[in-house]
Amino acid sequence: MDQLDRRLIVATQTGLPLVSKPYHALAEQLGISAGEVQSRLLRMLERGLIRRIGAVPNHYALGYTANGMSVWDIPDQRVDALGAQVGALEFVTHCYRRPRSLPDWPYNLFAMVHGCSRAEVEVKVAHIAALLGGEYRSHDILYSSRILKKTGLRIAG
Amino acid sequence: MPDKLPTQPGPLDAADRRIINALQGNFPLCDEPYRHVAEQLGMSESDLLARLRMMLDARVLTRFGPMFQIERMGGTFVLAAMKIPEEDFERIAAIVNSLPEVAHNYQREHALNMWFVLATETQGGIVAAIKKLERLTSLPVLAFPKEREYFVEMKLTA
Structure with a gap:
């Protein structure tokens, strides 16, 4: 560059x-x-410096008012194989492996799920749970209650 | 200003929805790209431009243009979280939001009740921003750097 x-x-x-x-x-x-x-x-x-050129929709304006960050504790040796399957689900918009932060935070897989209601998000999360079968130890859904800031990246001119 | 959730869906018509679905990537690199897209959508270029402007003004679209991957430029994004006492939430939120390194910030329903993304041009910038936040708020900041990304793509349908 x-x-x-x-x-x-x-x-x-x-x-x-x-x-x-x-x-x-x-x-x-x-x-x-x-x-x-x-x-x-x-x-x-x-070169991947630009992911894509296009429109970035505001989820809430499209009616996707429920924004659930589903988080999962998956054994380290299985997280990559299972993460790839979760990330490929049509309704998962972001899926990452991140470090745990024990004791507060046992989760190492983050899958973002958007829906028009919490009930819809819960159905989708149940679908992820079914896909993972018995291979996760615990999970949670963190709903956002408020956007506090959204400016995106700005590099200095 | 923080946005209250949930926001009412905007008054999008069928043509707006076609535009959003068609323009989530692959915007052409030609001399008159809007005309090219408008033809594919069966509308005039001026109608497409007016609708894009309207949707940006109404914040139905956050933005329209290239989405840069800061990591590929040597920069970094890191997700971070804090556990903030409810009675102190607004004051701490104002401090966190005041840092230009904080790109997005969400209140979430959990003991870790604030989740934000730090975006900096260097790895060192993340460490410095976290230290600064901890000093300004006297609260610990937990960092959750991305270790691996699994097939991420825009898949929202309007």
């Missing part, structure tokens, strides 16, 4: 211009050609 990539990130991290030729608008701002903007974005996509 060079200085120009960095300037391109700063110019687009709050969003793409909503104009007919957005890459031209960025090009003008950065003093390069539109083709250069497009090829740099493509390169960043290929």
Whole structure:
């Protein structure tokens, strides 16, 4: 990533211009050609610096008002195999292995489940429990009651 | 300002929902990408742009554009949690939110009742932010760094 990539990130991290030729608008701002903007974005996509280009919906506005972080205590030697299966479920939007923090926190697998109600989240979590069978020791669901902050990442210009 | 939950679903019509479902990735890298997408959706470019602007203003969409993976740039995201006495929650929330390194912050129903994401450009920035939070709040911060990610993808349907 060079200085120009960095300037391109700063110019687009709050969003793409909503104009007919957005890459031209960025090009003008950065003093390069539109083709250069497009090829740099493509390169960043290929290298995984950009996960995707598109719309980021607000879950709550779409009616997904119940946001449950399901957490599971799974034996270390099984967590990767089972985590891959949980992450592949159509309704799991994020799935990670994280360290336990004993004694307060025995869970090492986190699977985010969104639903239009808590009942819907619970049905989905029961589905995960069934998939895991007898292979988890305990689990919990942490519902969010309030968004306190949501700004996303901002790198300095 | 914190958002109260649950928020009422916005007045989305069928065309808005088609836009959200179609635009969760693969936005084209061509000269007139909005026109290209609008044609696929059977609407005019000006209608698509107006609807995107409306959904961003109404916060139906958080943003529209590239989603960067800070880890690939040498930066880090870390999930962290705190156990905060209920009577002190608002004061501590204001302190936590005041750090620019705190990207998202949620109140959750659990003894560990505050969960937030720290995003910094360097690994050292995370350690420094946690130390600063512990000093400012006099409370321990538990860090849950991602050890592995299992197939993460946007799968919400509007």
